[in-house]
Structures are given as structure tokens and as C-alpha cells.
Amino acid sequence: MRLHRILPPLALAATFLLAGCATPARHPALAAAQAQGTLAPLVPVRRFVANVDFAGGFQLSPDGEWLVWSQAVGTDTGLAVRRVAGGDTRTFATGYLARPAGPSYLWLADNRHIAYIKDLRGDENTQIQVIDTRGAFEPWQVTPWPGVRSTIVGYGAPGSSRFFLASNRRDRATMDLYEADVTTRSVREIARSDGQVLEWILGEDRQLAGRIRQLGATDGSGHAFEVPDGTGGWRTLRTAGPWDSYWIHRIEPDKHKAWGVSNLGRDKLAVIEVDTVTGGETMRASDADVDIARVYYTRFASGPVGYAVVPGFPQIRYLDAALGADVQRAAERARATGALDDAPRALQPQSSSEDGRRWILHARGDFDDAELLLDRSTGEVTRLDPKEPLRRAALSPEEPYSFRASDGRTIHGYVIRPRGVQGAVPLVVDIHGGPWVRDEWRTAGFNGDQLLANRGYAVLTVNYRGSAGYGREHLAAGRMQSWDKVQADIAEAAQWAVGQGLADPQRMAVLGASYGGYSVLMQLIQKRQDWKCGVDLVGVANWVRVMENWPPFWRNRHYFIAFYGDPAKPEERARMMREAPVSHLDEITAPLLVIQGANDIRVQRQDSDEVVAGLRQRGRPVEYLLFDNEGHQTRRWRNRLEMWRRVEDTLATCLGGRSAGWDFYQVMPR
Numbered sequence: 001m002r003l004h005r006i007l008p009p010l011a012l013a014a015t016f017l018l019a020g021c022a023t024p025a026r027h028p029a030l031a032a033a034q035a036q037g038t039l040a041p042l043v044p045v046r047r048f049v050a051n052v053d054f055a056g057g058f059q060l061s062p063d064g065e066w067l068v069w070s071q072a073v074g075t076d077t078g079l080a081v082r083r084v085a086g087g088d089t090r091t092f093a094t095g096y097l098a099r100p101a102g103p104s105y106l107w108l109a110d111n112r113h114i115a116y117i118k119d120l121r122g123d124e125n126t127q128i129q130v131i132d133t134r135g136a137f138e139p140w141q142v143t144p145w146p147g148v149r150s151t152i153v154g155y156g157a158p159g160s161s162r163f164f165l166a167s168n169r170r171d172r173a174t175m176d177l178y179e180a181d182v183t184t185r186s187v188r189e190i191a192r193s194d195g196q197v198l199e200w201i202l203g204e205d206r207q208l209a210g211r212i213r214q215l216g217a218t219d220g221s222g223h224a225f226e227v228p229d230g231t232g233g234w235r236t237l238r239t240a241g242p243w244d245s246y247w248i249h250r251i252e253p254d255k256h257k258a259w260g261v262s263n264l265g266r267d268k269l270a271v272i273e274v275d276t277v278t279g280g281e282t283m284r285a286s287d288a289d290v291d292i293a294r295v296y297y298t299r300f301a302s303g304p305v306g307y308a309v310v311p312g313f314p315q316i317r318y319l320d321a322a323l324g325a326d327v328q329r330a331a332e333r334a335r336a337t338g339a340l341d342d343a344p345r346a347l348q349p350q351s352s353s354e355d356g357r358r359w360i361l362h363a364r365g366d367f368d369d370a371e372l373l374l375d376r377s378t379g380e381v382t383r384l385d386p387k388e389p390l391r392r393a394a395l396s397p398e399e400p401y402s403f404r405a406s407d408g409r410t411i412h413g414y415v416i417r418p419r420g421v422q423g424a425v426p427l428v429v430d431i432h433g434g435p436w437v438r439d440e441w442r443t444a445g446f447n448g449d450q451l452l453a454n455r456g457y458a459v460l461t462v463n464y465r466g467s468a469g470y471g472r473e474h475l476a477a478g479r480m481q482s483w484d485k486v487q488a489d490i491a492e493a494a495q496w497a498v499g500q501g502l503a504d505p506q507r508m509a510v511l512g513a514s515y516g517g518y519s520v521l522m523q524l525i526q527k528r529q530d531w532k533c534g535v536d537l538v539g540v541a542n543w544v545r546v547m548e549n550w551p552p553f554w555r556n557r558h559y560f561i562a563f564y565g566d567p568a569k570p571e572e573r574a575r576m577m578r579e580a581p582v583s584h585l586d587e588i589t590a591p592l593l594v595i596q597g598a599n600d601i602r603v604q605r606q607d608s609d610e611v612v613a614g615l616r617q618r619g620r621p622v623e624y625l626l627f628d629n630e631g632h633q634t635r636r637w638r639n640r641l642e643m644w645r646r647v648e649d650t651l652a653t654c655l656g657g658r659s660a661g662w663d664f665y666q667v668m669p670r
Helices: 008-017 028-036 045-049 321-337 390-394 448-454 472-476 485-499 515-526 543-547 557-564 570-579 581-587 605-617 637-655
Strands: 055-060 066-073 076-083 090-092 105-107 113-118 127-132 150-155 162-167 176-181 186-191 197-202 208-214 223-228 234-240 246-252 257-262 270-275 281-285 294-296 306-309 315-318 346-352 358-364 369-375 380-383 398-404 410-416 425-431 458-463 503-513 533-537 592-597 622-627
Touching: 028 425, 045 448, 045 637, 055 105, 055 346, 055 358, 055 369, 066 090, 066 105, 076 113, 105 150, 113 150, 127 150, 150 197, 162 197, 186 208, 197 246, 208 246, 223 246, 257 294, 294 346, 306 346, 315 321, 315 346, 321 346, 321 358, 321 369, 321 380, 398 485, 410 448, 410 485, 425 448, 425 485, 425 515, 425 637, 448 458, 448 637, 458 485, 485 503, 485 515, 503 515, 503 637, 515 533, 515 581, 533 637, 543 557, 543 570, 543 605, 570 581, 581 605, 592 605, 592 637, 605 622, 622 637
Parallel strands: 425 458, 425 503, 503 533, 533 592, 592 622
Antiparallel strands: 055 066, 066 076, 076 090, 105 113, 113 127, 150 162, 162 176, 176 186, 197 208, 208 223, 223 234, 246 257, 257 270, 270 281, 294 306, 306 315, 346 358, 358 369, 369 380, 398 410, 410 458
């Protein structure tokens, strides 16, 4: 969410009145660069969290005649709609939208209505609303059920105002499939879960065509791909074990084919094609070094048109050769006309019309992050989002790196170096959560890591063992290693940066959220000589508590048991408590900033409360920032502004970087 053009006269006046509030750099390398005038321009925090000039996430309507995108509306997030051909833009003050695994908003097949998802409290009980883009702004509350989680599954038949959603309204532990009809304002159940359905899959005929189902009531029983048997039941096509990944994205019943990703019988995730009659599988694409990261489909093509892998910089590989050639020509034309400032490192399909004529392409270069409208019939390319020249002036490119851990394992990650500074600088290691996700390369945009680099810090991310994306062996190597080798990987990454002459070993900090926050605590406990301070966002301090307070819809308990232990077994429970950060607060001496959402259902507020209370009892330096209206992620821009202001001041104090100081957006009404 971004916001930046509110109250322009006050903004201009405050910019000059408050210029003296900024804190200059104190670290010698940064102070020298500051004196020489080579440091990047200091960008206020509001630009990173409340930039009204932002417009992005463009989607084409099925007929290719309309666009919808996200932008600031008033003092909050909203949606905007206009015709592709031009004309007036209409905005909708939808407020903050949730960002689930699927889309936050979706055109319906009638080319008129848009469905979107909201998480009102941050407790992941997401609700679905629908707006009429050509009528009054009176959102239909499709799922106004309190304490219920609902997600969008897909649009309905061509031309219809119906769509499909999944919801745990009947049983909080499982998701049934529903069809919603905007015309009649009705919702009806289509299919009921037996308690073990993990995913419902629509066919390209917009009927229920498959499901992924857990093979037993207990997590870790494995799962199966099932299709209707024609008599009202289900037929199993393929089964996968508890540590296998097998997921179907698309089914075309008339062609008896399905497509998805699988690592059955191999280390890395590959793109597969499945015969829905025999269950036979054909590999369509794979990579020797990394998993398939994403697969791209369109509304009209049979099967995937391309896929992405991210060994370092991202690579987009097209299975549709003609489309790939058109995309390449579009990039060349955009560069020639000035629509693109950078040669894109990745140019991927984002949306398309049903007839395949119009496409939205996402081009990502070192600094320029553009969304382009391509008309394949004419070759015309138009940029949709505004350029942001401040990126090139004030931000820094992100680069991949790798090193050998002490036991010989190759660890990958990304590094951002502050602009205009010579020699070793303060370092912030930003640890990803999960742990079964990974960090990927990003364009130099207005995100948290770039904010830190703008303040003068080198920023390092680490895909430690246990991270996803590098095959099942790398992920499995993190089992029962959260206390040991995972933390060694993180600490050794920082020492790699020191060895490269990038990082000042006396000025290093660690920051992370969720599992990353847990690792912040662990680093300050185990490697306290390395770190000057830490920032813990919704960090796990007690795995026993996490595992005994599962969200009812989670279906990966066996992963937690394999990686951390089984609290139902007395000896493992005792070990988990011995190794928990809350049992080692005596060993934390560095200053710590703790940030927590009160409505977090994944990491209980009690974890952060106990860390803060325990450190205060011991007289240790700790600050606590608690948001009553947030959950596991801090999404509202006012809260993010307060959070990052606190982070930049904390790091300026302990590392000697810059701070932009008090931001007048902090007084805007909530």
C-alpha cells in the first residue's frame, strides 16, 4: 500500500521545517561518504510505505477491454478501473486488501464485477466482497460470516457473474467449495469436504474437475490427486508421500489433461503434464539446480505457456515459442521507445485476454519495475504504471551471492550494498521466515531492505538449509537443525560479508519475522558477540506453544514435528523447552526491538510478551511495539510507518547509520 500526495501544502512546508530532524550517519565509512556528498539522497520512510504515486497489479478483463489495478484512494488502499482504450478512471475505496496465496482481486467472467479479499483484523479470517465497476460503490459482502476464512477459487462460466470460493464456514478445519452468484446475491455449496480436502480444482469448463486430498485424518498421511469418477464419487489418479510435493494447477477435462508441479522420484520440483484417464505423467520442464518457482498459464492456451526458475537472478522460460518471441520483441520495443529504462532481467506474463490478443507483462530490471500492455496483433507496447526516477537516484541494485558453509554445503542469498560508500559498512542480516520459503531477487524498489540500504547499511539475505527452492534435500537438511546448523548458516553468511570487505564486524545487526524472528533471538543467544542489536518481528520464542495452538485449517503439522520435535512426547517436549529462546533470555544482552500483532494466530502474542517481560526483569535493553489491529504481518500503512520509523531509529543508535527522523505522516488520523 502506498500513499504520498495527501495534504500537499502541509507536506511541502513540513519537508522544509523538519529537514533538521534527520540523524546524520556516525559510522566512519558513512560519515566520510556523507562529508564527500556521495551518499544516496535520504528518502523518507513514508515513501516506502505510503507512496500515493504507486499503481500496480494490473489485470485485464476477460474480454480484454478493461483494466483494474491497485493504487491509493484517499488515505488508504483502493482499486481503479478504466477502459484499455482510455477514458476516465474510476476509483473504489476498498480499503486494505488481504494478500492470500491466490489473487487479492479478480475480474469475474462478465467483465463488469470484481471480487476481492479483505482481512479485517489480521486474524486470517478473510472475507470476500464484490463491486460493480459500472454501478454505485456498494460492495456485496459475499461471506459476512464472523470467525470464518474464505478464499477465491476462480471465476465462473464465460459471460457469467458467478464465481467459486472455498470457505471453512461449516467446519473450521476444512474448506468446502461454494458458488456465488452476483446477480441473485446468493451463495450455494457445490462440494463438501470430508475433512481431508486440501484444494479444489476447477476445469477450464469452469466446473469442478479435481481435488487434492489428504490420505488420512493425520497430517503426514500423504495426499492424492483425485478426479470425478462420473458416478458422483472420486477416482485417485496419483498419490504422493508426506514429504513429496505434488500440486495440480489446471485441468482440461475435454483433453483429458492436467498440469502442475511435482518432485515425485526426483529432488527438484518440475513442471508435469498428467493424463487424467490413465494417471500417466510427462515432465514438461525442469532445472538441474533449483525448483520450478512459478508456472504461467493463460485463459486461452492449453497447458502452461512458461515457467520461472530463480538460481540467482530470475529466469523466465517460455514453452510457447511464439509467445516468447513476441515478449522479447515487446521488451526491445519498450526499450527503444523509452517505456523501459532497464533491460529486464525477467519479463513474465501477468494477465491476458481470453482471445490471447492483449497481454500484461511484468518487466523487472535492476531499477525499473514496469507493467506493460502488449497488443500481439499489432506489436504495440504501452507502459501502464508510472516511472519512479527516485529509484535509480537513491536505491541500490540487489545481487546474488553464495558461499560454502563450514560443513561444505552451498548457501545462496542476496546482498544489497549502500550507494556511494567505500570500505566496510554496517551490516543488517534480514532472515526470512517459513522456514519453508526462500528469498528471491527483487528489483530495487520501495521495500524494507532498500530502506535499510538507503540508510547506509549493507543488507544480506540468506537461504539457509531448510529453505525451499533448492530441492527436497536442501529443505530436509534443516530438520532438527534450527538450534544448530541453521543458525550456523546465518552467522557464517555474515562472516562471508566481513571476509568480502563489505561488512564492519563491529557493527552488525540481525532482523527477521516469524521463523526469522526466532532466528534473531537465537543469534543474540548463541552468537551474541557478533551482533550489536536485533529486531524481532512476530518471532517464535516457544515452539511448544506454537504447535499446541494450531490454526484449525493448517495441514502441515508433520513438518513442524520433523523440524522442531513432537510436544506430545515428554522427552521431546522437554528438549524443545530447553532449546526455546524463552529459556535462554539470560544470554541476550544486545538491545532488542520486538514488534508484534495482537491478532496473530500463528505466533501467539504471549511469545513476544514473555520475551519483553523477561528481558525487562533482567534489566536488558528492549523496546516493544504492539499493534492491536494487526496479525502475523503488519499491512496497514500507518502501522508500517510507525514500525519502520522505530526500526530506523533503533539501527541508527546501534549501528551508526542515518535516520530520516520524525515523519509528519505519523500525525495523520487513523
